[in-house]
Amino acid sequence: MYRKRLLAALSVGSLLLVGCSSGIREPPLVGQITNNQVLEVQVLASTDDAEESASGGVTRSSTTLELIRSASNQTVGLRFTGLTIPSGATIINAYLQFRAKASTSEATSLAIQAQAADNPLSFSGTSYNVSSRARTTASVAWSPAAWTLGTAGSAQRTPDLAPVLQEVVNRPGWTSGNALALIVTGTGKRVASAFDEGSANAPLLHVEYSTVDTPPVPTVEARISTGTDDAEESASGGVTRSSTTLELVRSTSDQTVGLRFSGLEIPRGVAITNAYLQFKASKTTSEVTSLTVQGQAADDAVSFSGSSYNISSRTRTTASVAWSPAAWTSGVAGSAQRTPDLAPVIQEIVGRPGWVSGNALALIVTGTGQRVARSYEGSPADAPLLHIEYSATDTPPNINRFAAEPGSVVKGQPISLSWSVSDPDGDPLSCTLDVNGDGVADHTISNCRTTTSQTHTYTTAGRYWPTLSVTDPDDASDTATASLHITNSTTVTVAAAGDIACDPLDPDFNGGAGTATNCRMKATSDLLLAMKPD
Template sequence: ACTGIGDADGDGVCADVDCDDNDPAVVGQPGSSCDDGNPNTINDVIDSNCNCAGVAVPCPGVGDADGDGLCADVDCDDSDPGIAHQPGDACNDGNPNTIGETIQADCSCGGGSTGMAPILTCDRVDGLRDDAEEQPSGQIRLASNDLELINDANSGNQVVGLRFGGLRIPRGAYIVSARLQFTAESPNNDNPADLTIYGEASGTPLGFRGSGFNLSSRPRTNAMANWLPSEWTAAGQAGFAQQSPDLSPIIQEIIRRAGYASSSAIVLLIEGTGRRAAESYEGFAARAPQLCVEYLIAPPNFDCPERLADFGAPCDDGNPGTYNDQVDANCNCAGTPAPCPGIGDNDGDGVCADTDCDDNDPAVTYQPGDACDDGNPGTIGETIQPDCSCGGGSPAPALSCARIAGSSDDAVEAQSGQVALTGSKLELAGSSSQGSQLVGLRFSGLDIPRGARILRASLQFTVADTQNESLCELRIYGEASDNARSFAGSAGDISRRPATNASVEWMPSEWQAPGTSGHAQQSPDLSAVLQEIVGRGGYASSSAIAIMIDGVGRRAAQSFDGSASEAPVLCVEYLPPAPVVPRSGGAAAPETSTAGALLVPPARQAEVLENLSVYPNPATDRLTAAFTSAAEGPARIQAVDMNGKAVLVQERDIHKGENAISLESLSLPEGIYVLQVISGSSVQSVKFIIVSE
C-alpha cells in the first residue's frame, strides 16, 4: 500500500505522512483530528509539523454553539444562529405606551418607560406691550421698529423684554427644549455680541409699561443662558444664527413657580453687550420673536425631582479636579478626585502639576482651556493658553452649515446589516418593514479648524411623511474618525464605524406636515459630539464629519435622493482656536481635556489590544479582564452602563503579552455593562453582567 515509500512500523500509515514511522502506536498524520488538551480551542487537527493545534474559541470557557459570534452566556438562544440578540440590545415589547425597551437579563423584552411624545407649542410676540427696550436711563420704548440686542448706538447697552401669552404649558410639565427664534432686521452688527437671557421670576407677569425701569426692576430667574451669536449677514434671515441656545432650564423654573397656570404669560429678559438687530412686533409683526417649547405633560419619575435626574445620572459638580461626576443617593452632585499618577499635585488643589498654571499655589486652579478674560472689550471666548496666558478671543463666533450633498452621504442600515444609499426618506430610527435601523449622515465642507471651541451645533431635518410612532427616542453620536469616508453599500458599513464617546438623546415631538422644517425637526445641541471630533489629533478643517442616529420609534425625514434641497443640514457655531504658544523653552504643549467621563486618550501607538474577555461573567463584586497587548504602557479601564454612563474609570499599566487585570470591590447595581480597555487608539470592549450574591 506504500509502494516506494514504506511503512516501517507497520501501522498502516505510510512513512511520508506518519508523524512517527518507528512507533506503531502513533498513527496520527497531518489533517487528522486530535485533542490538544486546551478547552479553549475547537477543531483540533495535526498540523504540517505533526503538532496538535486547534482554533481558538471566541468564547473561552463559555462557548458559542450556534457560531453566530455571541457567547453562550449572553446569547438568548445559543442553538439558533438566527437569534443574535443579547441582554442590553434595543427591542420593542409591543406596548405603544412604553419607550426605550431593551433585552433583559432573562432574554425578555422590557424595561421601557411610560410616557408619550413631547408636545410642541410656539408663540410669537403679538402685541404692543409684548416687546420693549429699556435704555440705560430707564426710559422704556414700546413702539420701536426693531429690537437692538443689546447696544443702541444712541443710548448704549439696554435691556430687551419679550412676553409670550399663548404657550399654554401646564404647570409642572417637564420641559424638553425651548428656543427663541429671531429674524434679522439688518446686518448692522456690533462685535463682539455677548448676550445673557433670563426669565421673569413670576407666575403672572404683566405686560410691559412705559414707567421707568419697567424691565430691569422685574425679578429674575436663577436660571439663565449665555448666547454668543455669530454674524447676522442679511435682513430677513431667520435661521440657526438667529436662534438662541436651549432655554429649557429657564422655562422649567418659571412653570414650577407658585401662581403659574397654563394661562400665564412667560417673560424673557435679555441684556449684555454688542449688537444684533432683530425685527420687532411694531416693525414686522409676522417676523416678531417666537418662542418654541417642547414639553411632556407627565414628567419622568426622577429619583431627584429637584435636579430632574436619577441616582447615578451624570452632572457637573463645578470642580475641575474631579471626574465621573454623578448624582449620589442624597441627590448631590459629586465626582471622583482626579488622580495624578506619576505627575503629582503639589498644592493639593485637584489640578495635576502638568496642567496647573501654578502648582505651588492652591488658589490658582486654572489650567489651559479654562475660560478667562484678557481685558480686551473687542474679543470674546478667551481661554487660558498652553503658556498659561489668557488669549485666543475672537470678535464673533463663526457659523458654518453644510447640507447632505450626495447619495453616498446619507444611508440607512437595517438590522440585518444591509445598507441602503438611495432611499427616498430617512426613517429615524425605525422602519415599518425593516424594524429598528441605523441612520448615517456625512457632512463635508464645514471647514471647522482643528481645536476650535464648539459653541452650538444642531441637525435640521425636513418632514417626509407624518406616519409617526408617538414614542420616539433617538440617540445621536458621531463617527470617531479624523476624516469620515463616504457611506458604501457593504453590509454593516455604518454600524462598524467607531463611535464618539459623546452622544445626545432626542425625544422629538410629533411631525405634523410634510415639508415642515422647524423647531420640532431640529435636534438638541450636539456641541459635545462635534467638540470630540474636531479635537482629534488627525482631524483637519477639510475633514468630513459623520453623524449616526439610532433608537426606537419613527420620524421620517427627507433624504438627498428624496429631495436634495430638503436633505438634512448640520449647522455649527464655533470660536476659532488661538495660535499655539509653546511653554518657555519647549515645544507647544499638547491639548488635553478632562471634561466628561468617557474620553479616549490621544493616540500614542498603533492598535495593540486583542482578545479581551472577562470572568466571572455574570459577576458580583469582582471582575478580571484578560487580554493581550503588543506594547507596554498606560491604559484606561472603564465600565459603562447601558445608558452610556461611566461607572468606573481606572488608569493601569499594561505589559506586552497576556494581561489579567483584577477589578475588586465593585459596587454596581444589577444590570448589563460594557467594559472597555483603551491604549492609545486601540480599544477593546466586552459586555458583562452584574448580579446580586
C-alpha cells in the first residue's frame, strides 16, 4: 500500500491553496504519486464580474449580480485569475459560492458554462462582450433553492462544475496560473454580492483536482571525450583518428566511421525508450545521403586503434537504423544533424549478459553520400553526442546463497556467515546483516559483491536465525535467513589433582580402593571431560 498525506496551506491575497489528505491509496502506476489539491479564488477586480443586458450593454461596476433577471434576462460573466491548476489535471469537484444580497424565492433555472479559451481576458465595456465569447460544450444546470439576505451557504452554492472546468484545463494551451471565465444564463432571479459590494463577499470559485507526479525520464548524455574515440576507416582499411572532421561517409571513397562513448551509467537490461546521435555540421552539404547506424556487439567496447580495418572488423549488432539526413548547413547542430531513434541498437547492447553500468559502447556508421560533422579534434565541445533515455524499471537483486558455517557450535566460538549476491541490472550492491534475527542490523557491508562473509561470535546459547538483506541503488532488495544452533559446554571432573588413579585392569586389582597393589600413581592435574548437553 502506498501512504501519503499532504497538509499544506498557502494564502496569497484572496487566493487560498490547500493540500488535502489523500489518505491511503494504491499508486495509479509504478513510480507515480497522486496528489489531491484544493484551490479557492475569488473575483479580484471590478472588470472580472459583469452583467450584459439583452440589448448588449455591459455593466461592470454594480454592487450586485442579478442571476438572471434585472430589467430583462441578462448574461452574467465571472472571471477568476491565477488558477494554479496544472494542464491535464483531473477536476474532482468544483463549485461557485455566492453570498445572497437579497431574499428571493421565485423559480429560477440557470445554466453555467465556461469561456472556451486558454486564458480569457477581463470583461470590457464593449457591447455583447460577455455573450459573444465562445463557450464550452459542457454545461451544468442549476435550480437554486430560495435565498435569504446575507447568507452564503449551500443554497447559494452551485452543483458540481467539474465537467465545465475539465474541458478548459484539458485545452492544449491551458497553463497553470491562467485565468478562467464562467458565463451564467437562464431565467428567474437570485441576487448575489458583486466585487464592488465588497471584495470579501465577491463570488468564490472552489476547485478540487488531482495530479500525477511522474518522475523525470532517466537520461544519459555522453560526448566523444578523446581523440581515439572517433575514427574513420578508408575502403583500403587505413584508420584515421586525428581528423578535425568526420565524413559521413564519402571522403575519397565511402568509408566506415566509428564513434565510442564511455562511462555510460545505464543499468543492464533496462528498456531503452529513445536514443540518438547529435552532430554539428562542419560543412554545408545537400547531396542525397543514405546511412546505416549499428553498434559494436561488445560488453565494453575498447577505443579505436590505428590497426588496419580496426573499425569494420568489429562484430556488429543485429539491430540497425537507417538514416537519410536532410541538407546540412555549416555550424548548425539541430534536428537535421540528429539521427532517428537508435533505441533498438542501444537496447541490444545493454541487454547483453556482460553489460555493466559504466561500460562503453561503440557505434559504427556506413552508407553512401556525404555529410561532414565536427570531430573531437575539430572541437571537443562540438564532438558527436549520444543521448539515451531509458525506463527506470529496476530488477531487484538476488541472494543466491546465505549460510552459517558450521551450523552448530559451542558458544564463544566464532562462526562464519557467508553469502553470494547478484543483480540482473549490474548495479552496485550493499548488504546489512542481522546476526540475531531481531530486526536490528549488526553489520553493514558497503560492497557485498566482493566482501562475501562476516565472522561473528555468539556468547549466549540458543537457536538463531541470522538475516541478510541486499539493496541496490534504487532500493530494490532481497532477504534471506539462515539457521544455526549455539550450545553450552558441560565440564565433568573425572579426577582431581592429588587423587589416587587406579587401574581396574591391573592384574593385581582386588577391589580394594586406595591400596598400593591396585593403584599405580597419583593424578598430577585435573582430568576433565567436556560434553555437549545434547
